[in-house]
Amino acid sequence: MRNRIVRVVLCAVAFALPCAASFAAPPAEPAPDTMQARVMGCAACHGAHGEGTDNDYFPRLAGKPAGYLYNQLIAFRDGGRSYPPMNYLLAYLPDAYLKQMAEFFAHERPPYPPPATPKVDAATLALGKSLVMNGAPNRNVPACAACHGASLTGMQPAIPGLVGLHADYISAQLGAFRYGTRRAASPDCMHDIASHLAERDITAIAAWLASQPAPAHPAPAAPAPLPLACGSAHN
Numbered sequence: 581m582r583n584r585i586v587r588v589v590l591c592a593v594a595f596a597l598p599c600a601a602s603f604a605a606p607p608a609e610p611a612p613d614t615m616q617a618r619v620m621g622c623a624a625c626h627g628a629h630g631e632g633t634d635n636d637y638f639p640r641l642a643g644k645p646a647g648y649l650y651n652q653l654i655a656f657r658d659g660g661r662s663y664p665p666m667n668y669l670l671a672y673l674p675d676a677y678l679k680q681m682a683e684f685f686a687h688e689r690p691p692y693p694p695p696a697t698p699k700v701d702a703a704t705l706a707l708g709k710s711l712v713m714n715g716a717p718n719r720n721v722p723a724c725a726a727c728h729g730a731s732l733t734g735m736q737p738a739i740p741g742l743v744g745l746h747a748d749y750i751s752a753q754l755g756a757f758r759y760g761t762r763r764a765a766s767p768d769c770m771h772d773i774a775s776h777l778a779e780r781d782i783t784a785i786a787a788w789l790a791s792q793p794a795p796a797h798p799a800p801a802a803p804a805p806l807p808l809a810c811g812s813a814h815n
């Protein structure tokens with residue numbers, strides 16, 4: 581009797597397998613191996629074309645020099661910058677892959693959003709403009725424009741643009757440089773500069789930069805001598 585039951589079960593399974601196979605979904609086509617497909621994971625935070633989002637802390641990537649973007653990807657992967665989602669996503673990606681990602685976003689040209697309405701008073705904005713355009717030589721603070729370009733769109737090969745960013749993001753990054761939670765290649769000029777800025781200076785710089793219109797097609801300025809040594813200025 582037991583053997584008969586076993587034979588019945590085996591027969592039922594044998595007939596069921598072809599039936600189940602006939603209802604199985606067709607095999608999925610592999611995703612295309614393109615850079616657009618590879619960077620889809622970036623879109624949720626940085627926008628489909630790297631244009632940034634309304635979130636203050638997810639910056640624009642599009643149009644920044646490829647060398648700068650590459651340096652930041654390396655920093656997130658190797659611990660120079662700390663943000664767990666980025667650290668996790670990049671942990672096992674090789675240099676060549678990161679360089680391709682950087683070059684992809686560097687060539688993207690989505691439009692910039694309109695500048696932000698300032699949330700500070702006129703005196704604070706005036707201080708921000710003065711620090712950005714002239715610096716504070718008595719405190720060893722060079723003008724932001726001396727390194728980031730007269731139009732503040734960055735300089736090749738690895739200095740980023742400052743326009744088109746949220747004030748809170750700029751403020752947070754200056755604070756991170758000052759306290760060493762964001763590090764750049766030695767000599768770390770941004771740490772040295774931020775160390776000489778007061779809280780009001782950082783608020784003023786961030787507010788003024790965020791209130792400036794950005795060029796429709798950012799073009800990094802031609803290389804020029806920098807006012808101080810910066811290890812991150814080259815990739």
